[in-house]
Amino acid sequence: MSISITELEAIVRAAGAIALTHFNDLKNLAVNKKSPRDLVTDADVAVEAFLKATLTEKCPEYGFWGEESGQSANQFARWVVDPIDGTHSFSRGQYFWSISVALEINQEMIIGAVYAPALNDYYTAEKGKGAWKNGLPITVSSESNLADTMVATGFACLRSYLTDNNLERFGRIAQKTTGQRRFGSAAMDLCLVADGQVDAFWEQELNLYDVAAGALIAQEAGATVTDFQGNVGIYPKQILVTNGKIFDEILLLM
Ligand code: IPD
Ligand code: CA
Ligand code: CA
Numbered sequence: 001m002s003i004s005i006t007e008l009e010a011i012v013r014a015a016g017a018i019a020l021t022h023f024n025d026l027k028n029l030a031v032n033k034k035s036p037r038d039l040v041t042d043a044d045v046a047v048e049a050f051l052k053a054t055l056t057e058k059c060p061e062y063g064f065w066g067e068e069s070g071q072s073a074n075q076f077a078r079w080v081v082d083p084i085d086g087t088h089s090f091s092r093g094q095y096f097w098s099i100s101v102a103l104e105i106n107q108e109m110i111i112g113a114v115y116a117p118a119l120n121d122y123y124t125a126e127k128g129k130g131a132w133k134n135g136l137p138i139t140v141s142s143e144s145n146l147a148d149t150m151v152a153t154g155f156a157c158l159r160s161y162l163t164d165n166n167l168e169r170f171g172r173i174a175q176k177t178t179g180q181r182r183f184g185s186a187a188m189d190l191c192l193v194a195d196g197q198v199d200a201f202w203e204q205e206l207n208l209y210d211v212a213a214g215a216l217i218a219q220e221a222g223a224t225v226t227d228f229q230g231n232v233g234i235y236p237k238q239i240l241v242t243n244g245k246i247f248d249e250i251l252l253l254m
Helices: 006-025 042-058 087-091 167-174 186-194 208-220 247-251
Strands: 031-035 038-041 063-066 070-072 075-083 098-105 108-116 121-126 132-134 150-154 179-180 200-206 225-226 238-242
Touching: 006 042, 006 075, 006 098, 006 108, 006 121, 006 225, 038 042, 038 087, 042 063, 042 075, 042 098, 063 208, 075 087, 075 186, 087 108, 098 186, 098 208, 108 186, 121 150, 121 186, 121 208, 132 186, 132 208, 150 167, 150 186, 186 200, 186 208, 186 238, 208 225, 208 238, 225 247, 238 247
Parallel strands: 063 075, 150 179, 150 200
Antiparallel strands: 031 038, 063 070, 075 098, 098 108, 108 121, 121 132, 200 238, 225 238
């Protein structure tokens, strides 16, 4: 691998500086709609252009798949990038958004980085080497009683106008748990499970770039990562991530 985890952090943090420049000048931020409920801003485009240029120059052997520019070159070994995850939150001046960068080789996540510039939190993981937040090791929560848990979800399915739109599932799970959150950045939701801040996260109708880095970080922190039927793996259209202790119980509610 022709890039170190430290070199990647410097590149992702530089991308964060570009995002913050736009974030600190929202009155001049151009916000457009890709679809009725899906936004893209000049910041998304600028951050992705920087990451694509910098990562492909540093590692020409890897391809690139970014949410805004699509897939280019080698898709066997590629960077999978969401330049700003939580664009709606970003556009309204809220702090809960992130930059998500993963290196995928032969359909396996090797490196993941999720950076929340407005919170100055940097999450990272390398396959088989654990998960880290701001340079310190992180692990999932120890909560084993579903009734005492805090869970998080999202509603990408509403954007897709799906009939299974997560509202009934949310209602079932909300009645069996103590706290429920909709933070607005799936990449960060996954890191919060990794960091033990929430005990489970689930969402439908995401894309690989939303979850690639965060799912590796969660796995390396000891989380279960499955679909809604309990099949192990990263399934962006049906992702369920838990601290493991409540996995069996919450699976019955999916
Ligand atoms: C969105 C966020 C949100 C999720 C949406 C995603 P975006 O990413 O991850 O939490 O619920 O489905 O699209 O569009 O801001 O990159
Ligand atoms: Ca996203
Ligand atoms: Ca995005």
